[in-house]
Amino acid sequence: MEQQFSRIAVKVGSNVLTRRDGTLDVTRMSALVDQIAELHKTGVEVILVSSGAVASGRSEVHSAKKLDSVDQRQLFSAVGQAKLINRYYELFREHGIPVGQVLTMKENFATRRHYLNQKNCMTVMLENGVIPIVNENDTISVSELMFTDNDELSGLIASMMDAQALIILSNIDGIYNGSPADPASEVIREIGQGKDLSSYIQTSKSSFGRGGMLTKTNIARKVADEGITVIIANGKRDNILVDLIQHPESTLCTRFTPSPEPVSSVKKWIAHSEGFAKGELHINYCATELLFSDKAVSILPVGIIDVIGEFEKDDIVRIVDFGGKPIGVGKANCDSTQAREAMGKHGKKPVVHYDYLYIE
Ligand SMILES: Nc1ncnc2c1ncn2[C@@H]1O[C@H](COP(=O)(O)OP(=O)(O)O)[C@@H](O)[C@H]1O
Numbered sequence: 324m325e326q327q328f329s330r331i332a333v334k335v336g337s338n339v340l341t342r343r344d345g346t347l348d349v350t351r352m353s354a355l356v357d358q359i360a361e362l363h364k365t366g367v368e369v370i371l372v373s374s375g376a377v378a379s380g381r382s383e384v385h386s387a388k389k390l391d392s393v394d395q396r397q398l399f400s401a402v403g404q405a406k407l408i409n410r411y412y413e414l415f416r417e418h419g420i421p422v423g424q425v426l427t428m429k430e431n432f433a434t435r436r437h438y439l440n441q442k443n444c445m446t447v448m449l450e451n452g453v454i455p456i457v458n459e460n461d462t463i464s465v466s467e468l469m470f471t472d473n474d475e476l477s478g479l480i481a482s483m484m485d486a487q488a489l490i491i492l493s494n495i496d497g498i499y500n501g502s503p504a505d506p507a508s509e510v511i512r513e514i515g516q517g518k519d520l521s522s523y524i525q526t527s528k529s530s531f532g533r534g535g536m537l538t539k540t541n542i543a544r545k546v547a548d549e550g551i552t553v554i555i556a557n558g559k560r561d562n563i564l565v566d567l568i569q570h571p572e573s574t575l576c577t578r579f580t581p582s583p584e585p586v587s588s589v590k591k592w593i594a595h596s597e598g599f600a601k602g603e604l605h606i607n608y609c610a611t612e613l614l615f616s617d618k619a620v621s622i623l624p625v626g627i628i629d630v631i632g633e634f635e636k637d638d639i640v641r642i643v644d645f646g647g648k649p650i651g652v653g654k655a656n657c658d659s660t661q662a663r664e665a666m667g668k669h670g671k672k673p674v675v676h677y678d679y680l681y682i683e
């Protein structure tokens with residue numbers, strides 16, 4: 324049977340991999356590994372983004388003194404990640420598939436150079452038949468250096484690796500159109516572009532999860548807007564991965580319709596760089612109108628009314644419209660002093676070139 328996708332990213336949430344008492348659910352892991360191995364053997368390249376380090380370390384160490392939340396996370400993840408990757412290594416070895424560990428953090432996506440280094444690492448792994456198993460490096464990513472959760476990380480990875488699909492496996496069948504606990508609620512099967520889901524999403528999270536359904540939904544929409552199919556499905560259901568790929572019509576899940584327009588690799592990087600912005604370019608009404616038209620336009624000094632913050636050439640800057648609303652991000656073509664000097668003037672070089680501009 325012809326398969327729809329040749330490269331996918333699969334994100335497995337903590338709750339899929341852990342039992343209620345917080346111990347690692349090796350039976351579930353084994354079932355997921357069997358499915359990934361089956362897809363791998365049919366020629367689908369899989370990048371696995373796996374949570375579960377903290378959850379699996381929790382049962383291994385019992386500290387004599389009370390630990391604060393940062394110490395706990397660092398201790399449990401250091402122990403738990405070793406346990407997790409060891410299990411994966413053994414399970415994939417039974418299928419004759421080599422795996423490699425990629426531990427990363429938010430900062431590694433901030434500069435284009437680090438970004439491309441990571442991309443190269445995973446590309447060379449895939450080219451050599453190695454399945455990358457990615458997780459956040461929880462031992463050193465604390466507070467503002469942390470990803471919201473691994474859903475955010477999986478979105479960045481799917482985008483960076485030009486995956487055709489991102490499958491987010493949680494402990495729920497998809498996004499419900501009401502409280503998941505309400506029997507009248509149903510799974511929304513397809514979510515088109517521009518659909519606002521905020522009224523459906525409860526703030527509740529599963530017991531070991533970090534971000535909840537809201538981050539999943541936000542990240543899913545952003546990634547789908549880059550032309551990548553995003554699927555949210557239940558990782559606790561038997562054979563879910565294989566069914567999603569081989570029987571997409573009859574398998575329960577929520578699917579985000581991907582944008583039909585391809586987005587360039589550099590624009591994908593910029594799209595996910597909002598959190599690294601070093602400054603702001605405030606633009607006038609006319610420039611805002613032009614940015615939302617069909618034309619490919621750059622941010623020219625003549626349309627800039629204010630430059631906030633200090634930034635260097637190639638830093639990420641936020642684009643703010645005439646009403647003070649952030650509307651996008653871009654890579655600066657000059658530093659903030661040069662931008663201020665050129666502001667409001669005609670005939671000057673773009674401060675952000677169209678190729679390095681992402682408007683939301
Ligand atoms: N409308 C909704 N549809 C589905 N799940 C929802 C909804 N609103 C809130 N949730 C909650 O989101 C949880 C999944 O998010 P999360 O706890 O982050 O999981 P994971 O650990 O897999 O990342 C579900 O278990 C559910 O309790």
Ligand SMILES: N[C@@H](CCC(=O)OP(=O)(O)O)C(=O)O
Nearest residue numbers: 337374375376377472473533
């Ligand atoms: N890096 C953490 C993942 C935490 C996290 O984001 O969990 P989840 O919300 O279940 O995807 C770990 O491995 O425990």
